[in-house]
Amino acid sequence: MTDRLAGIAPFVHAVEAGSFALAAERLNLTRSAVGKSIARLEERLGTRLFQRTTRSQSLTEDGAAFYSHCARALAELEAGETSLAAARHEPQGRLHVGVPVLFGRRCVAPLLLEMAARYPRLELQISFTDRIVDLVDEGVDLVVRSGRLSDAPADLVARKLGEQTMVLVAAPEYLARHGTPRCVADLAHHHAVVYASGRREAPWPLSDQGGTMREITMKQRLRFDDLETIAEAAKAAAGIARLPCWLIADALRSGELVKLLTDTPGPRVEMHLGWRRTRHLPTRMRVAIDLLMMRVPPMLTIGTEAEQERDRDRDRIVSKAGRRSKARQAGNAGRRLRANSL
Incomplete structure (x- = not known):
């Protein structure tokens, strides 16, 4: 298969440089290589592109028409290469x-x-x-x-x-009225806000104290097929909800919702x-x-780590306060030592 681009670059450079010798220098080729490349191009096209004499070279009519197309084609190729190079550094x-x-x-x-x-x-x-x-x-x-x-x-x-991670949560107001469940069995005495699609209700898979996974069904009168609505109902103290931590992380941080039964995790998705x-x-x-x-x-x-982060912050504050206290004690001891030496 003939390479249709063969000889195009030497031809365009020869036109723009005004001579084969200067074109060869710009392309890092010999003058002979440039001449042969253009000769093969002329043979393939079946026409002369340059009118050459011992002192000058000029484009033929066909050469001038062909040059305008080739120059645009090379410019497009260069723009494409530039675009690809830019794309390697900047998403587009x-x-x-x-x-x-x-x-x-x-x-x-x-x-x-x-x-x-x-x-x-x-x-x-x-x-x-x-x-x-x-x-x-x-x-x-x-x-x-x-x-x-x-x-x-x-x-x-x-x-x-x-x-x-899915977590059980409830509003402080709900827990104040109904008490806080301490184990999975306590959930039987509480109301739930559950996810339901059509007539199907999704039970809650939770591990009991022995580590066995069980499906829990609670008393319920509120069923939604939208998790955001379930979260809003839980914040309104309508009952206990089981929700993904990323959805209620802000509510856990603000205290609108409280995490329950943290030692009885359910399956993770x-x-x-x-x-x-x-x-x-x-x-x-x-x-x-x-x-x-x-x-x-x-x-x-993030929702499951909210309390851990608060504990870490508290520990850092306590540790920092302890270091300041020790520094003050050391300073006082040094002053007493200097006073006794006088």
Whole structure:
């Protein structure tokens, strides 16, 4: 197959330089190599491109017409190479991400919007859906999925973001009226705000004191198929709720909700980031993957670590106060020693 670009660059340089010798110098070739390259190009095109004499060279009519096309083509190639080089450093182009509706809205979309604001040449599209997304048919670059990926296609690359932790919570006002459950058996005396879809209600899987996982069904009169509504009902003291920690982290920090039965955890739900396997991953995808892998995992457990963080802050304050006290004691001892030596 004939290389249609062969001889184009020497031809354009020869025109712009005004001589084969200068074109050869710019291309780091010999004058003979440039001449042979242009001769082969003329033979392939079936026309003369240069009118050459011993003292000068000039373009033929065909050569002038051909040069205008070649110059534009080389300029486009150079622009393409420049664009690719820039893309290796700055994300640009279209990025389509598929995310679960609520988790995507609360946790993923704000991060991707930060990314879009940082890189103005990036085009961002986010699809919110709780169904399984077909990356090829729907033109999705990255997908966030919950649960195991045993049914994922072989060409899907998956990286685990972490495990979503579900916690039992209630409002302080509810606990003041009904008491605080101390074990799983105590839940039988409490009201629950539960997730239900159609006529199906989802029981709560919790481990008992012996570590055996049990499905708990409580007294209930409020059932919703929306987690945000369940969280609002729990904050309104309507009952105990079981919710993902990332959804109620702020309410735990503010004290609107209190975590219950922390020593009886339920099963955790894996969260993954997936994309189609490719030899060359675009910069926009690499940057998005790195961003989500760094920022999303802490969100999956932040609610369960709220008390731990407060304990660490308290320990740091106590430790700092202790060091100041010891420093004051040492200073007082030194002053007493100096006074006794006088």
